[in-house]
Amino acid sequence: MDQLSHITGISILEITYVIASVLFILGLKMLSHPLTARRGNTLAAFGMVFAIVATILFHRKNGEPIGNIPWILGAIVIGTIIGWMIAKKVKMTAMPQLVSFFNGMGGAAAALISMMEFPHIRPELIAAHGMANGHVLAILLGLMIGTVSWAGSMIAFGKLDGRIGDLRIKALKYVNLTILAVLIGFIVFIMTRHVQASTELMPCIYIMFAVSVIYGVLFVMPIGGADMPVVISLLNSFTGVAAAMGGFLYNNQAMLTGGILVGSAGTILTVLMCKAMNRSLLNVIVGVFGGGGASNVLEGGTIKEITLSDAAVLLSYSKKVVIVPGYGLAVAQAQHICHELDKLLEEKGVEVKYAIHPVAGRMPGHMNVLLAEADVPYEQLIESDVINPDLPNTDVLVVIGANDVVNPAAEDDPSSPIYGMPIVKARDAKNIIVMKRGMGKGYAAIENMLFFNEKTRMLFGDAKSTLQNLVNEVKSL
Amino acid sequence: MEKILSFFLEHREAIFIVILSIFLGIEVISHVPAILHTPLMSGANAIHGVVIIGAIIVMGHADTTGSMILGFLAVVLGTLNVVGGFVVTDRMLEMFKKKK
Numbered sequence: 001m002d003q004l005s006h007i008t009g010i011s012i013l014e015i016t017y018v019i020a021s022v023l024f025i026l027g028l029k030m031l032s033h034p035l036t037a038r039r040g041n042t043l044a045a046f047g048m049v050f051a052i053v054a055t056i057l058f059h060r061k062n063g064e065p066i067g068n069i070p071w072i073l074g075a076i077v078i079g080t081i082i083g084w085m086i087a088k089k090v091k092m093t094a095m096p097q098l099v100s101f102f103n104g105m106g107g108a109a110a111a112l113i114s115m116m117e118f119p120h121i122r123p124e125l126i127a128a129h130g131m132a133n134g135h136v137l138a139i140l141l142g143l144m145i146g147t148v149s150w151a152g153s154m155i156a157f158g159k160l161d162g163r164i165g166d167l168r169i170k171a172l173k174y175v176n177l178t179i180l181a182v183l184i185g186f187i188v189f190i191m192t193r194h195v196q197a198s199t200e201l202m203p204c205i206y207i208m209f210a211v212s213v214i215y216g217v218l219f220v221m222p223i224g225g226a227d228m229p230v231v232i233s234l235l236n237s238f239t240g241v242a243a244a245m246g247g248f249l250y251n252n253q254a255m256l257t258g259g260i261l262v263g264s265a266g267t268i269l270t271v272l273m274c275k276a277m278n279r280s281l282l283n284v285i286v287g288v289f290g291g292g293g294a295s296n297v298l299e300g301g302t303i304k305e306i307t308l309s310d311a312a313v314l315l316s317y318s319k320k321v322v323i324v325p326g327y328g329l330a331v332a333q334a335q336h337i338c339h340e341l342d343k344l345l346e347e348k349g350v351e352v353k354y355a356i357h358p359v360a361g362r363m364p365g366h367m368n369v370l371l372a373e374a375d376v377p378y379e380q381l382i383e384s385d386v387i388n389p390d391l392p393n394t395d396v397l398v399v400i401g402a403n404d405v406v407n408p409a410a411e412d413d414p415s416s417p418i419y420g421m422p423i424v425k426a427r428d429a430k431n432i433i434v435m436k437r438g439m440g441k442g443y444a445a446i447e448n449m450l451f452f453n454e455k456t457r458m459l460f461g462d463a464k465s466t467l468q469n470l471v472n473e474v475k476s477l
Numbered sequence: 478m479e480k481i482l483s484f485f486l487e488h489r490e491a492i493f494i495v496i497l498s499i500f501l502g503i504e505v506i507s508h509v510p511a512i513l514h515t516p517l518m519s520g521a522n523a524i525h526g527v528v529i530i531g532a533i534i535v536m537g538h539a540d541t542t543g544s545m546i547l548g549f550l551a552v553v554l555g556t557l558n559v560v561g562g563f564v565v566t567d568r569m570l571e572m573f574k575k576k577k
Contacts, residue, residue, distance in 0.1 A: 031517050072533055072537065082553075252531070269514065
C-alpha cells in the first residue's frame, strides 16, 4: 500500500512536470504575440505554481519526502510578499533595473543550490567515477554561471539605476579573458582531483565562487549604458542555463526544459537586440562602446533655437506631426504630458504619430511600455522602419529626449560607432524640433549632426516642464 | 574517449531534451515584434525562476543549521524571481490592452 502510494506520488509529480513544461512553452509562445501575451504570462505562472506545489507534496529523495515544510512555506511567503510589493510599486521607467534585479535573484538561488549540493555528492559516485562525472560538472557550471549572472545583474542594476558609473579600461578585456580561463581551470582542477569525499574540496568551491563574483562584476563594468539591454538579456539566458544545471542535478525535467528554453530564447533575443543596433554580440561584450572616433570633427554648424510660442504655432498649424520619444522623455516622467500635447493637437485636426525606434529607452520595447502607461493608443505607435518612408510628408518631427536613434551619422559616417544602425530618418521631415536638456551628447557619446541641420530648431529644457509650457502655449492659441 | 561516450549514453535523455529545447526556444521567439521584447524578456526571466524547485529540494533535505540558512535564502530568492517576474510582466502587459 505504502509502496503503491509512493509510485502514485512520483507519477503525479512527473506528470505535473510535463504539464508545467508545456505551460512554459505555450506561455512563451503566447508572450510573443501582442494579443495573447498577457494570457501567456498567466499560463506560465500557473505552470510554475503547479510545479512548486507538486514538488513540495510528492518529491522523494531516496524515498524520503520533503522536510522542513514550515520553513519552506515561510520562505515562499516572504519571497512572495517582497517580490509582489517591489513589482507593484516600481515605476515603469525603472523596468530594466527591475528585470535585472529579479534575474540576479534567480542566479543567486542557482549558485546557492550548487554550493549546498557539492558537499553532498555521494561518496559511492566518486568511488565509481572519480570527480569527473556529469553530476559534478552540473554543480560546478551551475555555481559559476549562477554566480556570474547574479554579480553581473547586480552591477547592471546599479548602473541602470545610476549608482555605478562605467569603468572603461582597455586592459579589462584581457583581465576578463584571464579570469574566465582561471574559472575553467578551476573546473578542470576540481574534476581531476582524487578524493574520498567532495567535502575535502570545499575551499576550492569558495574560491571559485569568489572568482566568479569578480568575473561577473568585471564583465559588466565596462559595458556602456546603451548596451545594457543586451547585457541584461544575456544574463537572463545565463540564469536560464544555471537553472537547467539544477535540472541535470536532480534529473528534473521541469527545471531542464524551463531553464534551457529561457537560455536559448534569451540568446536569440540578445542576438535580435544586437541586430537592432547593428552590432555583433562579441563587439558588445569585449568592445568598448562610445569612445568616439577621430572623425567626429564638428563642421562648425550653428544651433538655432526656437521659442515656445513659435513651436506651438508651428505644431498647431501642421497637418502631420511625428514624435520621436527617447529615454530623456522617460527620465523626466514626461510621457503623460506628452500624450496631453498629442491629444490637444489631434483636437485641432493634426495627425500625430509616434515613431518608435526598436531600442528607444533602455530596453527594446521599453518605450512602448512607457507610452502605453500614459494611455497613448497602441495604433499611434509606429515602428521606425515603417514610418521612415512617410517622413518626407511630415510637417514637424519632434524629438523628445532622444539622440542616438536619430543621429544621421549612422548613415553618413562609416567611422562612427553607430554606423549602420537603423535610425529614425528625422532629417527627412520638413521641420525638426529637438527638445533636449542641454547640448550634451547622447548615451553613445557621439556628436549628432542633426542638431546642426538647417531644418532643426532646438528647444532646451527639461522635457516635462518644456512640454507643459508647450501645452499651455498651444491651449492659449 | 570512452568516458565521454559513456557520459553521453548515461545522460542521453537529458541531452535530447536540451537539444530539442534549444530549437524550441529559438523557434518560439524568432518572430516576436520589437514592442514585446521587454515583456518577453521579463516573462522569460520569470520562467527561469523554476530554479526554485531545486531550492525547495535542497531545503527539504537540509540537515545542518548552515544548510538550513542557505536553503531558506535560496527559496526566498527563487520566489522573488518567480513572483516578481510574473507580476511585473503582467503589469506591463496590462497596459497593452486595446484602448477604445
